[in-house]
Amino acid sequence: MMLRYLATGSFLLAISDFVGVSESSACRYIDQTCRAIAKQKQKFMSFPMNDVDTKSVVTGFYSRSRFPRVIGAIDCTHIKIQSPGGDNGETFRNRKGLIKGYLLGDGGCFGVLKRRFPVLSKGITVNLSNTQAIIVACAVMHNICIDMHDEVPNDLCEDNYDENVREENFFDLPGNTRGRQERDRVIRDHFANLQ
Secondary structure, three states, X not given: OHHHHHHHOOOHHHHHHHHOOOHHHHHHHHHHHXXXXXXXXXXXXXXXXXXXXXXXXXXXXXXXXXXXXXXXXXXXXXEEEOOOOXXXXXXXXXXXXXXXXXXXXXXXXXXXXXXXXXXXXXXXXXXXXXXXXXXXXXXXXXXXXXXXXXOOOOOOOHHHOOOOOOOOOHHHOOOOHHHHHHHHHHHHHHHOOOO
């Protein structure tokens, strides 16, 4: 039930009808399962903790993007959420007037994350505490999928495009020669002399 909810972004009522339980039972089950998965975040969400790990990350960034001495990239995405209401309700309203939470993480990961778990694109309509557990559980499961070399099919959720989603390999797309040339110029002009 929890995986169906995360993988479809359907309303809890539709999920509960599908499996034959009440909506409140579905909400409780999904919340408990997501919280149990989110508790595993220390195992699956981390930064380099020693020199060997740091050198591995630096080498990976250089191999992929030719940026030297980089140990991480920060990105942000918007996730539609239900207004938490109260005094802090307006804190979550973005410049477009929509209620959204912000998720920070490694650069370029959000497109795949949102395709793998469309609930993050369609919106989460549970209370804020449950919303946080759902988002962290999606990130944990996403990292497990990466560790297991599980690829997201290209055609998965193409109709759920989100304006904030960027493709991981944007610079490698055909016809993006100018973007690649500009990136290579920045690297050459600003990073070439770094060791």
